[in-house]
Amino acid sequence: MGDVIDWDLAVRVGSRLAGDGPVVSSTEAQDVVAELREDAARSTGLVRDYTGLLAPDNTAPVLVVDRAGWVQANADGFAVALAPLVDRVTSKRTPGPVATAIGSRVTGLEVGGLLGFLGGKVLGQFDPFHEPHGRLLLVAPNVVHVERELGAVPGDFRLWVCLHEETHRVQFTANPWLRDHLFAQIAALAETMDVASILDDGLKRVTDAIKGTGQTGSLVDLVSSPEQKEILDRVTGVMSLLEGHADVVMDGVGPEVIPSVDAIRRKFDKRRKGVGALDRMLRRLLGLDAKMAQYRDGAMFVRRVVDTAGMERFNAVFAGPENLPSRTEIHDADAWMKRVL
Known part of the structure; x- marks a missing residue:
């Protein structure tokens, strides 16, 4: 896979x-x-x-890292997550312009640019693809930067961040099938990729997205056939659930242990909207605006089910892939409850 993506270059560029x-x-x-x-x-x-989810002790480790450490960890994670797609590209590749278009240095620079942008913003992240059970990353300099920017009480803000990220760790370690399910969706997406089409007109569509002249809003949309849309809808449903669940937990637990939680939430939600034209453009291009919607929509779904049926019955969502909400059900919690509960 190294001849397709120069991961060392990606890490150097991203860290810089x-x-x-x-x-x-x-x-x-x-x-x-x-x-x-x-x-x-x-x-x-x-x-x-708060959740009733029981995660085994000493499974996924917790790592406190700097920005370069986060970039390296995500390069490692991308190498695993993108393996099915890279294998497909490699199998279809022929010498000439196609090989040049996906040259390792080009893709290394692209991935490095993505990691560099995100590496200065991410507070924490659960990496489900790290063997054998995943790992939790907390990015110390970004936590310090944001707490200063918000004027938050450092001790309160740090615990608030940890509550959100630890919820993700519990979600995956208490329900190991989640990791396999997500990886299966990535593999399925790779199988649907029309590699030649992506390489032929992908650059033009990326340019249109940056300029705002195309029909799509993010890079994810640029490679979305109807079949891929169906897979992405499943992934969106899962990610909305996980992000919304973590938000509900951090806000549910927060008032008991974090005195300034209301002020933190108010300031943080305002910050999530992004600042500056470049930041907003990059968020749109990378699909981060959609991620913000995942937090909001997923939290509304979780609160509706928990308020109606209780936390114990809500946890049926983690019983297996068949109980996960679809993207449509994320916006219609009553339909999910009727189907599953």
């Missing part, structure tokens, strides 16, 4: 673009790392008690 983050003393850096580790460990019990 992401930068180091805010200036902190060595003592402060050590304190931040220690507090994030403690908050992640504390969040495990809080998430368990």
Whole structure:
């Protein structure tokens, strides 16, 4: 796979673009790392008690990383997640213009640019593709940057972030089938790819998306045939559920342990909208606007089901792939409850 994507180049470019983050003393850096580790460990019990989901101990590790560490970890994760697509491209590739279009340095630069942009923004992330059970990443410099930007109480904000990310860790480690299900969707998406079509007119469609002159809003839309749309709808339903569930948990647990949680939520939601024309364009191009909708729509779905049926019955959503809400059901929780409960 290395001849298709130069991952080392992607990591170098991504780390350079992401930068180091805010200036902190060595003592402060050590304190931040220690507090994030403690908050992640504390969040495990809080998430368990609130959700009723039981995750085995000592499965997915918690790593507190800098921006370069996050870039490296995601390059590793992309290499695993994109393997089915890369294998398909490689099998269809012939020498000449096609080989040039997907040359390893070109794709390495593209992936590096993506990682660099996100590496300066992501606060935390659960990586489900890391063997054998995934891993939780907390990006210390970004946490410090945002808490300063919001004027948040550092201890409160750090625990609030950990509650959200630990919920994702619990979701996957308490329900190991989720990882296999997501990977199966990626493999299925790769099988539907018309590689020649993507390579022939993909650049023009990307340019149109950047200019806002095309029919699509994000890079995900650029490769969406009807069959791919169906797969992406399934993935959207899953991700909306997981993100919304984590938001509900962090806000449900928050008032009991985080005195300033209301102020944090209000300021953070405003920040999620993005600032500046370049930032808004990149968010649209990368589909991050859709991700913001996933938080909102997923949280509304979870709250509706929990308020109506209770948390214990809501947890039926994690019984297996057949119980996951479709993209349509995310917007119609009553239909999901009628079908599943």
